[in-house]
Amino acid sequence: MGSRRFLYVALATASLWGCTGTIGDTGPSLLGEASLLPQTIRAPLRRLTRREYDNTVRDLLGDTTSPARALPSEELGNGFGNDAGSLSMSTLLAEQYATVAEDIATRATATPAALERWAPCVASASPASEEACTRATLTSFLPLAFRRPVEPDEIDELVLLQQDVRDGGTYASSMAAVLEAILQAPDFLYRVELGEPDPERNDRRRLTPYEMATRLSYLFWGTTPPPQLRALARDDGLRTPEQVRAQAALMLEDAQARPMVRTFxxxxxxxxxxxxxxxxxxxxxxFSTSIAGLMKQETELFAEHVIFDGEGDWVTLMTAPYTLVNEQLAAYYGMSGISGGAFAKMPVDSTKRRGILLQGGVMTGTTHANTTSPVARGAYVMRKMMCVNIPLPPSELADLVTPPPPYSGTTARDRFSQHSADPVCAACHQLMDPVGFTLENFDAVGMWRDQENGATIDASGKLPGYEEGVGGPVDLVNAIAASDEGPACFTKQWLSFAYGRTFDTRDKGTLQAVTSAFAAGGYDIKDLILAFTQTDTFLYLPQDPE
Amino acid sequence: MTGFKLDRRAMIRGLGGVAIALPWLEIMGEARAQATGPAKRFIAVYTPGGTVRDRWLPTGTESDFVLSPILSPLEAVKHRLLVLDGVEMRSAQGEQHQAGICALLTGTPQDGNFDNYAGGPSIDQVIATRISRGIKQHASLYMAVRWATGNSRGLLSPINATVFEDNASCAPIPPRLDPVAIFNSLFAGGPGADLVAQRERLARKRSILDYVDRRYDNLAKRLGVADRAKLDAHLTKVREIERGIQVQEDALGEQCAAPARVDTSDYKHDIGSTFEGATDAAIPKVGRYMIDMMVTAMACDLTGVGVFQWTDTEAKHTFPWLGLREHHHYYQHDGGYRPAELERIYQWYAQQHAYLLESMEAVDMGGHSLLQESVVFFGSELQEPPSHSKRNMPFLLAGGGGGLRGGRFVRYDNRSHNDLLVSMLNLFGDARTSFGRDEFCDGPIGRLT
Structure with missing residues (x-):
């Protein structure tokens, strides 16, 4: 795109209701100001998400029942459900941690086979050997549960608890109480990072090798550190940025990293x-819910394919002339040449669809009813793909404006014409509607259409901040792929997800550095993910905790 | 409290079916003493999508009025009911639905952005701190039926968050969703349970929590301010549970009757908006079961505060028992405004509310009914779906706690709902004169007592 203008310039003239020159948290500085030095931002104390909790007890105890489903859901937060800043603590959650721990501990001690796995000495212990058995069990288990070496008094404390509850029950049930307690301890539920002095610099701290193993493991595999990472930590093999990157690269190539990409x-x-x-x-x-479920799989498998098996780069992710479908979904789209339930790569009509955004799943998922909403679709694209903050409608407007009935007018453009006619609406809706109009060739179930109610659809529109018009859906994804905001936004989303928090203005330097490297490396997504393990924010802690 | 305990137990045993309520009302209603002093119980009920105003608004005067078609199911408890009109939810600023549910119990706007929550505590939690927290086994009970539908994807989001922590900002509380887990949490070890075994079980829990408590306390001291605050918040909740156990130990042997267990295996509480026929069909059964548990928990003094939430602002479930095959939001505006279908939905919610109030009226708390010592608030996130207006909110109050005077249709001249919230707090002996964001407060709304 030749004559681009930055978004904040375009918006400066439309300031009636707060849609002034703000483009999200990144602000104009992302693109317009001099470079900022990357800073070390302290990771807030993170609590295991439900997914991480389930994986962790699976790996520690062989418990595959997904017990964390009984925990209340996470807050939406950064959109990925792993935002440490927004996780609040409720009585219900504390109560359910206890209930879930009791269930897990009961299962872990219920049968000889279960005991054999968690605490093999318990079944044959005599009264005289109980304490030795408790200590032996804790000596091997507690460092795994707490993800670090433990102090002798941390074992003593639990031996006392075991003895305290021993009266009236079996030895196994007293050991169940010990496990219940461990599963509620902050050292288990939270990813505690105290760090240690960095011999090279006194203005920062470094992570201990066990803390680094934990960071890597939860980022890439969503679980407690596996044996190879624990061994590396023990042997001081996770110290240098190169060591961390090498290990991260190994983990990223493993099939266990695929759920990370799906979760993202x-x-x-x-x-x-x-x-x-x-x-x-x-x-x-x-259309049916089973078709919708296949669309979800299509998009997940497409992303995995591009990143792990295909071209690997973000531009392809946005503009690939192919998708992955199985026979049922291909038939729905009107494609042929594939049979069976397995998904395979198929070319698409690249004058109509390209890349991840125009797949049936995203077009259906941005529609909330039987008719499309250019507002919802446009807002989605601008917020999530361009990282532009759309302000909430001011309450003064709520009484003045009634949204158009969904079946009024011939086309969506007719229904939402008031938005461009009325300057009060236009101030904000110029950010959304012109984007949404370009996607009107896709109906509420992700199918291509040339007409709506007998009228030919006009899919022309505009990517805010850019002067050239956009002629339709493929033009739109090409424009995003060629924009500065697109890759910067993708980077910003990965930053929030990888660091488990909401973007902080102090992250601007880091974001800029990683975004530049992303562009220089041809937008390789795996390199981008690995780059997040090489920042000061990932490798170090600030000297002064906040 | 021994004098009336047996009677109370006998009464409660009848709960679980609304049929028992009416004859008792007639026999005993006149004989009851009025509850005096501050209100003792608070319940808030949320229903989605406002109402159909011209089918909701009563006709008549303050004390002589005729209930509308939508409210007609409440006729039997009309003498305990206040229908409020002319209350505006000014603090509901933000996304049309989200801002409404965020403001409903907090009187604070959804500041700044989509995805933001309310900015302050909800009144139920403030009341809980005053009358329940650390005093009763549970500080409060927050239950929801068919929750986190649609775009919230099962996450706690401003689309569905109604309740917010006291003494914390922007801290939404998740509801209890699983009827089986709720029953176990409230009534496991009910009557007939072995007292010795129960005492041992509680002692064991206490030992475990002792350890957990110490770990949080010690670790928090080693962390920076922000992280310490998080562990302290966790520890606060652990201690709340520890106090609850102590209350439970003190009350061992005094349990009153639990409601009968209901088989809810056909109801999946965690499936989001999936159009799952069996789960949607089970909504009326699960709703009544939860109401029974809520009322019993109050009658047995397990808690003083409850919030009951029918779904969320997305409301993406069907009503097979009403023959309505589309979801609620479809009838609100997704499929065009459908007042006839909506009226049936809102009237059904009014029937369920009548069940709650009649059940409460049927519980004798020692010379007065549970409803008489309570304040029950019924509200939604907007007035009417087509406009999403926040004026003339379809709010109801019921009960008699703190001198609340029922049997009235009270019309205000466009007052801020923050003023209603603070007046509700006043009924509990809390003397403050404003609640929520200051700019929306003009002082207590008055005319409740």
């Missing part, structure tokens, strides 16, 4: 709830 895209794209989407059967007889 389920947070970024409106596909997580596709299995729940319902549309009027009379209007869309070929």
């Amino acid at each position: 895209f389920n947070g970024l794209l409106p596909i997580a709830a596709l299995g729940d989407v319902h549309r009027d059967h009379d209007l869309f007889p070929r």
Whole structure:
């Protein structure tokens, strides 16, 4: 795009209701100001998410029951459900931690086979050997549960607890109480990072090798450090940035890293709830929740394919002339040449669809009813793909404006014409509607259409901040792929996800550095993910805790 | 408190079916003494999507009025009911639905951005701190049916968050969703349970929490301010549970009757908005079961505060028992405004509210009913779906706690709902004159007593 202008310039003239020159948290400085030095930002204390909790007890105890489903859900926070800054603590959560721990401990001590795995000496212990057995069990288990070496008094404390509850029950049940207690300890539920002095610099601290193993393990595999990482930590093999990157690269290539990518895209794209989407059967007889579920798989598998098996770069992710479908989904889209339930790569009509954004899943997921909403779609693209903050409608407007009925007018453009006619609406809606209009060729179930209610759809629009018009959906994704904001926003989303928090203005330097490296490396996504392990924020802690 | 305990137990045993309520009302209603002093119980009920105003608004005067079609199911408890009109939810600033649910119990706006929550505590938690926290087994009970539907994807989000921690900012509280877990949490070890075994079980829990408590305390001291605050917040909750156990130990042997267990295996509490026929069909059963548990928990003095939430602002579930195959939001505006279908939905919610109030009226707390010592608030996030207006909110109050005077249709001249919230707090002996964001407060709304 030749004559681009930065978004904040374009918006400076439209300031009636607060849609002035703000483009999200990154602000104009992301693109317009001199470079800022990357800073070390302290990671807030993170609590295991439900997914991480389940994986952790699976790996520690062989408990595959996904017990964390009984915990209350995380806050939406940064959109990925792992935002340490927004995780609040409720009585219900504390209560459920206890209930879930009791269930896990009961299962871990219920049968000889279960005991054999967790505490093999318990079954044969005599009264005289109980304490030795308790100590032996804790000596091997507690460092795994706390993800670090433990002090003798930390074992003593639990031996006392075991003895305290021993009366009236079996030895095994007293050991269950010990496990219950461990599973509620902050050292287990939270990822505690105290750090240690950095011999090279006294203005920062470094992570202990065990803390680094924990960071890597939860980032890439969503679970407690596996044996090879624990061994590296023990042997002081996670000290240098090179050591960390090498280990991160190994983990990223492993199949266990795939859920990380799926989790990221389920947070970024409106596909997580596709299995729940319902549309009027009379209007869309070929659509069903099972088709929607396949669309979700399509998008997940496409992202995995591009990143791990395909070209590997973000531009391809946005503009690839292919997708992954199986026979049922191909038939829905009107594609042929594939049979069976397995998904495979298939070319698409690249004058109509390209890349991840125009897949059926995203088009369906950005539609909340039987008719499309250019506002919702445009807002989605601008917020999540361009990181532009759309202000909330001021309450003074709520009484003045009634949203158009969904079946009024011939086309969506007719329905939402007031937005451009009325300057009060236009101030904000010029950020959303012109983007949404370019996607009107996709109906509420992700299918291509040339007409709406007998009228030819005009899919022309505009990517805010850029002067050239956009002629339709493929033009739109090409424009995003060619923009400065697109890759910067993708980087920013990864930063929030990888660091488990909301973007902080102090992250600007880090974001700029990583974004530049992303561009210089041809937008390779794996390199981007690995780059987040090489920042000062990932490798070090600030000297003074906040 | 021994004098009336047996009677109370006998009464409660009848709960679980609304059929028992009416004959008792007639026999005993006149004989009851009025509850005096501050209100003792608070319940808030949330229903989504406002109402159909011209089918909701009563006709008549303050004391002589006729209930509307939507409110007609409440006829039997009309003498305990206050229908409020002319209250505006000014603090509901932000996304149309989200700002409404965020403000409903907090009187604070959804500041700044989509994805933001309310900015302050909800009144139920403030009341809980005053009358329940550390005094009763549970500081409060927050239950929801068919929650986190649609775009919230099962996460706690401003689309569905109603309740916010006291003494903390922007800290939403997740509801209890699983009817089986709620029953176990409230009534496990009920009557007939072995007292010795119960005492041992509580002692064991206490030993474990002792350890947990010490770990949080010690670790918090080694962390920076921000992280310490997080562990302190966790520790506060652990201690709340420890105090609850102590209250439970003191009350061992005094349990009153639990409601009968209900088989809810056909209801999946964690499936988001999936159009799951069996789960949607089970909503009426699960809702009544939760109401029974809520009322019993109050009657047995397990808690003083409850919030009951019918779904969330997305409301993406169907009503098969009403023959309505689309979801609630579809009838609100996604499929165009459908007042006829909506009226049936809102009337059904009014029936369920009548069940709650009649059940409370049927519980004798020693010369007066549970409803008489309570304040029950019923509200939604907006007035009417087509406009999303926050004026003339369809709010109801019921009960008699703190001198609340029922049997009235009270019309205000466009007062801020923050003023209603503070007046509700006043009923509990809290003398403050404003609640929520200051700019929306003009002083207590008055005319409640």
